[in-house]
Amino acid sequence: xxxxxxxxxxxxxxxxxxxxxxxxxxxxxxxxxxxxxxxxxxxxxxxxxxxxxxxxxxxxxxxxxxxxxxxxxxxxxxxxxxxxxxxxxxxxxxxxxxxxxxxxxxxxxxxxxxxxxxxxxxxxxxxxxxxxxxxxxxxxxxxxxxxxxxxxxxxxxxxxxxxxxxxxxxxxxxxxxxxxxxxxxxxxxxxxxxxxxxxxxxxxxxxxxxxxxxxxxxxxxxxxxxxxxxxxxxxxxxxxxxxxxxxxxxxxxxxxxxxxxxxxxxxxxxxxxxxxxxxxxxxxxxxxxxxxxxxxxxxxxxx
Amino acid sequence: xxxxxxxxxxxxxxxxxxxxxxxxxxxxxxxxxxxxxxxxxxxxxxxxxxxxxxxxxxxxxxxxxxxxxxxxxxxxxxxxxxxxxxxxxxxxxxxxxxxxxxxxxxxxxxxxxxxxxxxxxxxxxxxxxxxxxxxxxxxxxxxxxxxxxxxxxxxxxxxxxxxxxxxxxxxxxxxxxxxxxxxxxxxxxxxxxxxxxxxxxxxxxxxxxxxxxxxxxxxxxxxxxxxxxxxxxxxxxxxxxxxxxxxxxxxxxxxxxxxxxxxxxxxx
Amino acid sequence: xxxxxxxxxxxxxxxxxxxxxxxxxxxxxxxxxxxxxxxxxxxxxxxxxxxxxxxxxxxxxxxxxxxxxxxxxxxxxxxxxxxxxxxxxxxxxxxxxxxxxxxxxxxxxxxxxxxxxxxxxxxxxxxxxxxxxxxxxxxxxxxxxxxxxxxxxxxxxxxxxxxxxxxxxxxxxxxxxxxxxxxxxxxxxxxxxxxxxxxxxxxxxxxxxxxxxxxxxxxxxxxxxxxxxxxxxxxxxxxxxxxxxxxxxxxxxxxxxxxxxxxxxxxxxxxxxxxxxxxxxxxxxxxxxxxxxxxxxxxxxxxxxxxxxxxxxxxxxxxxxxxxxxxxxxxxxxxxxxxxxxxxxxxxxxxxxxxxxxxxxxxxxxxxxxxxxxxxxxxxxxxxx
Numbered sequence: 038x039x040x041x042x043x044x045x046x047x048x049x050x051x052x053x054x055x056x057x058x059x060x061x062x063x064x065x066x067x068x069x070x071x072x073x074x075x076x077x078x079x080x081x082x083x084x085x086x087x088x089x090x091x092x093x094x095x096x097x098x099x100x101x102x103x104x105x106x107x108x109x110x111x112x113x114x115x116x117x118x119x120x121x122x123x124x125x126x127x128x129x130x131x132x133x134x135x136x137x138x139x140x141x142x143x144x145x146x147x148x149x150x151x152x153x154x155x156x157x158x159x160x161x162x163x164x165x166x167x168x169x170x171x172x173x174x175x176x177x178x179x180x181x182x183x184x185x186x187x188x189x190x191x192x193x194x195x196x197x198x199x200x201x202x203x204x205x206x207x208x209x210x211x212x213x214x215x216x217x218x219x220x221x222x223x224x225x226x227x228x229x230x231x232x233x234x235x236x237x238x239x240x241x242x243x244x245x246x247x248x249x250x251x252x253x254x255x256x257x258x259x260x261x262x263x264x265x266x267x268x269x270x271x272x273x274x275x276x277x278x279x280x281x282x283x284x285x286x287x288x289x290x291x292x293x294x295x296x297x298x299x300x301x302x303x304x305x306x307x308x309x310x311x312x313x314x315x316x317x318x319x320x321x322x323x324x325x326x327x328x329x330x331x332x333x334x335x336x337x338x339x340x
Numbered sequence: 341x342x343x344x345x346x347x348x349x350x351x352x353x354x355x356x357x358x359x360x361x362x363x364x365x366x367x368x369x370x371x372x373x374x375x376x377x378x379x380x381x382x383x384x385x386x387x388x389x390x391x392x393x394x395x396x397x398x399x400x401x402x403x404x405x406x407x408x409x410x411x412x413x414x415x416x417x418x419x420x421x422x423x424x425x426x427x428x429x430x431x432x433x434x435x436x437x438x439x440x441x442x443x444x445x446x447x448x449x450x451x452x453x454x455x456x457x458x459x460x461x462x463x464x465x466x467x468x469x470x471x472x473x474x475x476x477x478x479x480x481x482x483x484x485x486x487x488x489x490x491x492x493x494x495x496x497x498x499x500x501x502x503x504x505x506x507x508x509x510x511x512x513x514x515x516x517x518x519x520x521x522x523x524x525x526x527x528x529x530x531x532x533x534x535x536x537x538x539x540x541x542x543x544x545x546x547x548x549x550x551x552x553x554x555x556x557x558x559x560x561x562x563x564x565x566x567x568x569x570x571x572x573x574x575x576x577x578x579x580x581x582x583x584x585x586x587x588x589x590x591x592x593x594x595x596x597x598x599x600x601x602x603x604x605x606x607x608x
Numbered sequence: 609x610x611x612x613x614x615x616x617x618x619x620x621x622x623x624x625x626x627x628x629x630x631x632x633x634x635x636x637x638x639x640x641x642x643x644x645x646x647x648x649x650x651x652x653x654x655x656x657x658x659x660x661x662x663x664x665x666x667x668x669x670x671x672x673x674x675x676x677x678x679x680x681x682x683x684x685x686x687x688x689x690x691x692x693x694x695x696x697x698x699x700x701x702x703x704x705x706x707x708x709x710x711x712x713x714x715x716x717x718x719x720x721x722x723x724x725x726x727x728x729x730x731x732x733x734x735x736x737x738x739x740x741x742x743x744x745x746x747x748x749x750x751x752x753x754x755x756x757x758x759x760x761x762x763x764x765x766x767x768x769x770x771x772x773x774x775x776x777x778x779x780x781x782x783x784x785x786x787x788x789x790x791x792x793x794x795x796x797x798x799x800x801x802x803x804x805x806x807x808x809x810x811x812x813x814x815x816x817x818x819x820x821x822x823x824x825x826x827x828x829x830x831x832x833x834x835x836x837x838x839x840x841x842x843x844x845x846x847x848x849x850x851x852x853x854x855x856x857x858x859x860x861x862x863x864x865x866x867x868x869x870x871x872x873x874x875x876x877x878x879x880x881x882x883x884x885x886x887x888x889x890x891x892x893x894x895x896x897x898x899x900x901x902x903x904x905x906x907x908x909x910x911x912x913x914x915x916x917x918x919x920x921x922x923x924x925x926x927x928x929x930x931x932x933x934x935x936x937x938x939x940x941x942x943x944x945x946x947x948x949x950x951x952x953x954x955x956x957x958x959x960x961x962x963x964x965x966x967x968x969x970x971x972x973x974x975x976x977x978x979x980x981x982x983x984x985x986x987x988x989x990x991x992x993x
Contacts (some may be wrong), residue, residue: 047512048429052438055422055482059441060480066456069463144355147348159352161591166359168533169583170540172557173576176564177362180369183568185376187365220359271447278449280543284563302455302547312459315452322449329354330443333487502683503716505704507781508733514704517729521720 067319074312101169109313119297119314123321129208129274133215134269140216141223141268148224148233160228167221175214175285182210182286197281206288214282223268230264231257239307263332270329274322294318330340363580370573387574397559397575402557404539407470411477418478419485419534420527424515426486427493429550445483453480454547461548466551476548477541483533488533492526525593532590536583620833620852623657625658632695634659634817635680635785642675642841644987648662650680651841652689657785657819662811664832665821668783668864672841673821677787680819681710693784704733704943713790715774723749723773726757729783730781748780751810768799775807779814788820792827804830825865829853837861858993862907869913869958870991871906882906882990891929905991908960912987915948918978931982934958936975946972950981 042244113119166174181188182204189201204210234257242252280295287293294314301311370388374381389399422442426435445453457476461468500522504514520527542557549558556579563572625631628859633656642650650672657663665673665941678684680691682703691698698706700898709730724745731741749755752772762770771791779785791807792800811818822828828835829849837844837852845852845861855860859870875887879895882904890906898904917934918933937957941964948960958979964972 045543051421052425052429052483055418055425055442055486056434056438058418058482059438062457062460062475063441063445063453066453067458069459070452070456095417140355143347143351147351147355149346150345151352157591159356159512161587163359165584165587166363168536168587169363169580170557172540172542172560172564172578173366173579174362176568176572176576177366179564180366180573181362202457217358217362218446220355224355274447275449278451280451281561295449298451298455308459311455312605315455318449319452322447326444326447329447330440333443334439497714497716499712499714499716500718502703503710503712504718504729505702506681506683506708506710507730507777508704508705509729510702513733518718575644 049250063248070312070315071308072105074109074316075107076104076312078307078309109309110317112310113313113317120290122292122294122297125292126277127280127321129211129215129291129293130273130279131190133212133219133276134273136212136216137219137223137272138265138269141220142265143226144220145224145227145231145264148228149234156232160225162173163224163228164221171218172281174218175282177216178217178295179205179285182213189219200253205286208287208291210286211283212305214286215276215279218282222271226268226271227264230267234260263335267329267332270325270332274325277322278318312335366573367577367580370570370577372570372573375570380507387570388578390571391574391578394571396554397556400554400556400559402538403470403553407477407555408535408538410536411481412531414474414478415481415485415534416527416531417532419482420489421558422482422486423489423493427490440520442486445480446487450480450541451547454544457544458547461574468548469553470550472548472550473545473553473555476544477534477538480541480544481537484533484537485530487532489523489526492523496523528593529590532586536586539583618848618854620848623833624848625660626656626834631658633657634661634694635819636690636692636695637676637680638690638692640676640679641687642672642679642684643687647919648841650679650686653838653841653843654689655836655843655846655975656804657817657831659817660815661830661833662808663817664828664835665819665838666825666828666835667823667838667844669823669897670840670973671838673823673838674789676838677710677789677819677821681787682706707784709778709781709785709791711774711778711791712792715762715770717773717777719762722759722761723754723765723938726762726773727777727780730777734781734974744780749774751779752776758960767794768803771795771803777814779810783816784980785819786818787819790821790823792822792824800827807831837864839864854989856907856989856991859905859907861990862989862991867910867959867961869908869910871908871956873904873906875902875904886954887930887932888951888954889929890987890988891985892990893984896990898990898992902992907989907991908958908983908987910947910959911963913958913960913981913983915960915962915967915973916980916982917973918980930985930988932956934979934981936973936977936979939973939975948973948979950979952981961981 144163145159148156148163151159180186183205184191184201184205188204189198192198193201238256238260242256243249247255277293278295278298279293280299283291283293283296284299298311298314298318301307301314346456371383371385372381373384373386414457422438425432426439429431454476457472457479458468461472466472496519500518501514504518505511509517541555541558542561545555546561549555556575560572560575563569615715619627635655635657637653637655637657640650640653641648653672653676665676667673675684676952677703680698682698682701693707718729721729727748728741731744736744745758746755748917749758752775754769754772754776757765757769757773762773763827765773771794775791778830787875788807792803794804804827807818820828820831832849834846834848835852836846844864845857847855852861853865856865862868863870871882871885871887873882873890875881875896875898876883876889877900879900880892882890882892882896885906887906890908896904932952933952934950934952936948940947940949945961946964948962950958950960952958958981962973966972
């Protein structure tokens with residue numbers, strides 16, 4: 038259905054309904070977060086000042102803008118705790134993404150090597166855990182990684198260790214949790230990209246004398262690059278802001294930025310600071326987000 | 341050459357095993373008669389029985405299901421419209437920001453979306469509770485629906501729609517009589533996805549909840565923060581079972597409809 | 609450039625409404641252009657199609673024939689120009705309201721409807737009573753010989769059966785014009801041949817107007833009353849198949865349809881010879897409508913060239929016009945024809961095609977043989993562009 042010169046009213050509704058919703062419930066909230074990050078904390082309801090009040094008229098507006106300040110950002114910049122938290126989050130996310138790539142790529146590749154009908158079943162098997170509760174899966178790991186949980190029982194039984202090591206509240210546990218939760222997000226885009234690969238290209242390479250491993254390195258890998266980028270971004274960006282996994286599996290050394298936002302908001306009731314932390318986080322993530330958008334848009338080429 | 345090498349087989353087995361092992365262990369422990377994990381007390385369903393007694397838990401489950409049902413419905417509706425607009429409407433004005441807003445929630449960390457929605461509700465003085473969670477979940481799920489429907493539409497044979505119009509069906513009737521029936525499996529699948537996302541969500545719900553609107557994940561989270569508990573194991577096992585059955589049913593449904601609407605290959 | 613001059617014998621079955629000055633065309637295309645950015649898919653094209661014609665749009669890939677079809681159906685909007693049906697401008701009419709129906713190359717059968725459901729679809733949109741729809745659907749299925757297939761779904765049909773459902777679905781609405789987009793592209797050779805004749809019978813018995821798009825020359829020549837040859841969005845020539853073949857008006861058309869030998873030269877003083885061709889002087893069948901010394905091209909179809917073995921000692925009739933000695937460079941045996949690639953003593957390459965009328969045992973002309981080739985003056989076509 039190519040668009041007619043006279044766009045029908047129906048078409049207008051089709052666009053405007055979701056557009057309006059997203060503007061109201063996605064864009065607007067962001068602007069509000071921005072605004073609140075420029076406010077100060079207050080013992081009031083809502084717990085910040087100044088409050089945007091249209092009824093106050095022009096003078097109200099002027100005092101409103103006068104009340105805004107960058108204090109919160111200055112505070113963030115000066116406190117090494119926050120800076121460290123950002124760096125930690127980026128670092129954990131980067132390393133996790135790498136792990137996910139190293140683990141997920143062979144799995145995705147192996148799936149494409151199976152017969153067609155088996156591939157569909159395997160794809161469902163990979164995505165099934167994703168559909169069960171995120172929280173539950175992390176909780177499952179809490180079960181396993183407990184001090185006297187099955188993992189330690191196994192290790193003791195096999196005499197690999199003499200003392201049951203502490204897994205929970207460590208960075209290692211966080212990595213395990215992240216890789217476990219995000220694996221489907223890495224495997225599926227990779228699988229989609231690899232599955233689209235034209236087998237005749239590989240056969241042509243073999244015909245021209247290329248050994249299997251080099252074919253993989255020079256042809257398969259580069260051609261699956263869009264999948265690698267998509268999967269990596271799909272994992273990296275949300276992991277930076279992760280809260281549940283470091284909260285349940287991590288310890289005091291894994292203070293990620295998602296936890297900082299949560300505690301500022303719920304524990305300290307300091308909304309403006311929480312907002313500021315969030316804004317800085319979004320700024321940090323803008324570049325990868327834009328790259329992701331670009332890739333997704335390119336994925337659906339318009340004629 | 342579809343023979344699986346040893347490396348590939350190992351990757352598959354280890355990978356899939358890794359994904360399922362924790363869940364299997366969880367389910368096994370939900371039947372552990374003993375409260376302690378270290379001790380295996382034999383098979384028992386006492387924790388499941390205890391669940392039925394747990395009023396607040398059942399209440400939370402009911403709230404979660406209702407929220408998920410409504411949010412999934414609205415999200416499927418909006419997401420389908422968005423996908424149709426993005427794929428079928430060419431380069432209309434404002435397409436780029438529209439697409440950006442539809443795809444951003446896919447990757448945005450949940451603490452940020454949760455926080456921002458809460459601040460919105462506060463700023464506009466909406467009382468937080470059941471409906472604010474519904475709105476928040478709808479917003480989050482819409483983009484997932486859009487992605488699924490859109491990938492289906494890209495594969496959709498446009499000449500079917502042209503044929504319908506050529507035979508006298510207006511664009512609206514074409515949508516109703518030809519397009520929607522043929523992409524229905526994708527619509528059903530995305531409804532289910534939206535339902536699951538909502539049912540499962542902790543972070544956004546925590547931010548946007550209000551008095552009397554405790555969802556199941558919030559309940560579970562408050563319990564598990566204190567440590568592992570067998571009742572939680574039972575709850576989680578049930579959720580896993582429900583979702584597992586639903587997903588398997590959905591994929592069987594999709595397989596049955598796989599032949600429909602696939603583009604026709606023309607042999608030159 | 610619609611051709612209105614015809615030798616009466618060219619029209620098939622004596623049907624030639626385009627020669628009648630008084631008849632109005634059913635479909636008139638006026639200076640239609642369709643541009644995509646800088647690229648003109650259709651460029652200032654004008655055409656008339658008459659009621660009852662089987663009209664073919666023929667051309668290489670990318671020549672714009674499918675675009676033109678889609679413009680008529682309403683799926684594309686012209687950048688300039690008009691399309692008139694029965695004198696009415698179709699521009700404001702959306703595709704679902706045009707009395708024109710299209711049969712798609714991929715058939716576009718609705719996978720979720722049965723054969724009956726597909727055929728009835730268009731009638732349902734017209735809001736006809738159920739009984740009437742049922743009757744017309746049944747009649748149409750009988751016409752395309754699919755009476756027992758009514759309840760099957762498209763994926764349960766063979767390619768040929770699907771094609772007939774697509775045809776039935778469009779025909780049942782009794783459109784003023786039926787557009788067919790490469791309808792036989794997906795069929796194998798034998799089925800294609802049978803279907804071509806079925807289509808012609810159907811068209812004639814129902815008295816409808818068909819416009820078919822094809823890149824297959826022999827298909828166009830078989831089915832069409834007139835062919836419009838297109839190249840890169842422009843109309844090259846329009847006329848009955850025989851006219852296009854025997855009287856091409858440009859080198860491009862002469863070369864596109866069938867095979868041809870082209871020889872460049874200058875018009876002689878008397879106007880009935882062409883001088884200075886690689887072949888020497890060529891005598892042509894009629895006085896050339898061009899000035900002496902003007903550059904022209906002589907086209908000779910391979911089947912019009914006569915070959916004879918050079919018997920040792922036979923006279924070389926060097927004075928005979930339109931003849932020369934040549935060596936056979938290559939032979940292609942096609943069963944019914946043999947194709948010869950020849951080179952004259954002066955180095956001119958030519959093609960000849962000879963029907964294999966004799967028995968296989970009689971020795972035919974072989975490689976490296978010297979032959980005597982000649983062609984009649986009446987077998988030449990003189991092209992001025």
